[in-house]
Amino acid sequence: xxxxxxxxxxxxxxxxxxxxxxxxxxxxxxxxxxxxxxxxxxxxxxxxxxxxxxxxxxxxxxxxxxxxxxxxxxxxxxxxxxxxxxxxxxxxxxxxxxxxxxxxxxxxxxxxxxxxxxxxxxxxxxxxxxxxxxxxxxxxxxxxxxxxxxxxxxxxxxxxxxxxxxxxxxxxxxxxxxxxxxxxxxxxxxxxxxxxxxxxxxxxxxxxxxxxxxxxxxxxxxxxxxxxxxxxxxxxxxxxxxxxxxxxxxxxxxxxxxxxxxxxxxxxxxxxxxxxxxxxxxxxxxxxxxxxxxxxxxxxxxxxxxxxxxxxxxxxxxxxxxxxxxxxxxxxxxxxxxxxxxxxxxxxxxxxxxxxxxxxxxxxxxxxxxxxxxxxxxxxxxx
Amino acid sequence: xxxxxxxxxxxxxxxxxxxxxxxxxxxxxxxxxxxxxxxxxxxxxxxxxxxxxxxxxxxxxxxxxxxxxxxxxxxxxxxxxxxxxxxxxxxxxxxxxxxxxxxxxxxxxxxxxxxxxxxxxxxxxxxxxxxxxxxxxxxxxxxxxxxxxxxxxxxxxxxxxxxxxxxxxxxxxxxxxxxxxxxxxxxxxxxxxxxxxxxxxxxxxxxxxxxxxxxxxxxxxxxxxxxxxxxxxxxxxxxxxxxxxxxxxxxxxxxxxxxxxxxxxxxxxxxxxxxxxxxxxxxxxxxxxxxxxxx
Numbered sequence: 001x002x003x004x005x006x007x008x009x010x011x012x013x014x015x016x017x018x019x020x021x022x023x024x025x026x027x028x029x030x031x032x033x034x035x036x037x038x039x040x041x042x043x044x045x046x047x048x049x050x051x052x053x054x055x056x057x058x059x060x061x062x063x064x065x066x067x068x069x070x071x072x073x074x075x076x077x078x079x080x081x082x083x084x085x086x087x088x089x090x091x092x093x094x095x096x097x098x099x100x101x102x103x104x105x106x107x108x109x110x111x112x113x114x115x116x117x118x119x120x121x122x123x124x125x126x127x128x129x130x131x132x133x134x135x136x137x138x139x140x141x142x143x144x145x146x147x148x149x150x151x152x153x154x155x156x157x158x159x160x161x162x163x164x165x166x167x168x169x170x171x172x173x174x175x176x177x178x179x180x181x182x183x184x185x186x187x188x189x190x191x192x193x194x195x196x197x198x199x200x201x202x203x204x205x206x207x208x209x210x211x212x213x214x215x216x217x218x219x220x221x222x223x224x225x226x227x228x229x230x231x232x233x234x235x236x237x238x239x240x241x242x243x244x245x246x247x248x249x250x251x252x253x254x255x256x257x258x259x260x261x262x263x264x265x266x267x268x269x270x271x272x273x274x275x276x277x278x279x280x281x282x283x284x285x286x287x288x289x290x291x292x293x294x295x296x297x298x299x300x301x302x303x304x305x306x307x308x309x310x311x312x313x314x315x316x317x318x319x320x321x322x323x324x325x326x327x328x329x330x331x332x333x334x335x336x337x338x339x340x341x342x343x344x345x346x347x348x349x350x351x352x353x354x355x356x357x358x359x360x361x362x363x364x365x366x367x368x369x370x371x372x373x374x375x376x377x378x379x380x381x382x383x
Numbered sequence: 384x385x386x387x388x389x390x391x392x393x394x395x396x397x398x399x400x401x402x403x404x405x406x407x408x409x410x411x412x413x414x415x416x417x418x419x420x421x422x423x424x425x426x427x428x429x430x431x432x433x434x435x436x437x438x439x440x441x442x443x444x445x446x447x448x449x450x451x452x453x454x455x456x457x458x459x460x461x462x463x464x465x466x467x468x469x470x471x472x473x474x475x476x477x478x479x480x481x482x483x484x485x486x487x488x489x490x491x492x493x494x495x496x497x498x499x500x501x502x503x504x505x506x507x508x509x510x511x512x513x514x515x516x517x518x519x520x521x522x523x524x525x526x527x528x529x530x531x532x533x534x535x536x537x538x539x540x541x542x543x544x545x546x547x548x549x550x551x552x553x554x555x556x557x558x559x560x561x562x563x564x565x566x567x568x569x570x571x572x573x574x575x576x577x578x579x580x581x582x583x584x585x586x587x588x589x590x591x592x593x594x595x596x597x598x599x600x601x602x603x604x605x606x607x608x609x610x611x612x613x614x615x616x617x618x619x620x621x622x623x624x625x626x627x628x629x630x631x632x633x634x635x636x637x638x639x640x641x642x643x644x645x646x647x648x649x650x651x652x653x654x655x656x657x658x659x660x661x662x663x664x665x666x667x668x669x670x671x672x673x674x675x676x677x678x
Contacts, residue, residue: 029470030469030470051656052655052656054652060465061491061492061495065491065492065495066462068466069462069465069469070466071463071466072435072462072463072464073469073470075453075466076433076466076467076470076471076474080470094459095459098455225433226471226473227430230429230449230451230452231451232453232454233452233453234445234446234453234454235455241398243398243446
């Protein structure tokens, strides 16, 4: 485990460890979790390190409790996180909805493993992508980010905290077993070497404070329990003052604002990484550890004379519709490799609406996709 | 009465759209009154209090009172409260729950909160039924009675909430009723200042559902029942088995001095900052194992 330091330095660490380091750099001072393969190292590192920074680590009785404690800590002013995998992520859905509704910043790391149910705990998967979007009940926006390298596990953990704080929303970091347990040499930035955002605090006298004010940007300033505002937080439909409401106008205004605060700022939230797409006839759309394989497959395709490119989705939700639509100007074929039965390829098909041929490469055996499998799909597009 | 009014104006939310959701004869208002009086007498300010609730009739209490308030999910109030307390230890965290909330869907959280001994106070209002959803059986509905989901008679046995939490290791466990209001005020105040996890089980009634389903009469009849069946702990000590049969004890049931979670965690922080690895000596390991009592 790397020693704490104020200077940037290189370290050979796991994706899970990088995630924990990113959390500390982002200012995370509270972690509640429950042991589960393949995410456990995130908890272990933070159990070790958080008390050094006067932060708090607690192992709760289950994942529901873990996210409950995280939300409580966030309302008390701490940047807070939990980490889990599929079965635990299923349990957390109730509180992900609460955090969306009550607008409580928090980060939920899901190191995906093969499912459904107990599935195959030590095998990589990308089977929770749609669950991240729709797992909790009711209409709500969600932000989900997906790293491809160990370095990005750190960077995107910081970004997840930044987005959570900026938009007062839960942010999901979708890693996978392969990435969580892979070791790479990365540069650990020192404190100050990375942009860290904090939630906007109320600037008005406490008696003027409206906790769920319907502002144009849609993100109300967030008070802290104990600092004088004495506001009410509920998972019920509520009015701008936070009190339960059954009024149609107030319900519609709340739900619309929850969407507006995310969907009017897509340019800030959505990130893609395009590689060799400008002249490409075939573009591979991939994310997570699969995107590394896809990049290799694209290189192999280029070597064999096929104009292939890669659009790597860094933000998975809200879905990067504009970036995919942009590909349609030049390319006729899209290849979507995934470690599931086609959770993002259906999203791609929904966006392109027949304007390009979409070929899915799906693997759900607990094994990684090989470059040749993606290359074969690229070649098939051209034949 | 003037005093009461004064407290109402001081502690209830004026901008909240009253009336509240509770039925006539419900005990929840009495518990809220006891809570407000206990806080008032304690000298704590409203800013220092966080009131957390779950789902159900009791869960609505957070809406009405002018503290920092959090209305959480069903059964999980204690988990949110744990996060608040650990992130901001200077706050006094009070959690109000019903019997279904605390012991059915939240049963696991309840025993672990007691075992973990985080410094907070739980008030469990026990009316033996799910009121908000219309009279279904809860873990405290007595065997043989009726509920809408036990139309042919209830066949499960009850939790004794106070015993459960006592056995799970809480610092402080007390039982009161919505009839014995002065006692309730004192118990809540004691619980507020007890280090560690404190719980007050409050025997209440649900005239709307429980009484109606079981021909128990009005809210006033329930008050009479509570009056006649509660036995102070001190008095129960000198009573025979036959004499206490069919009654329940009220007062302080467990009061022990154990270091709370926060105090223990401070040690963790100190050790974490130390370069040495925490590794108790073999002798110390044996001593710890022997002090871990399994029977």
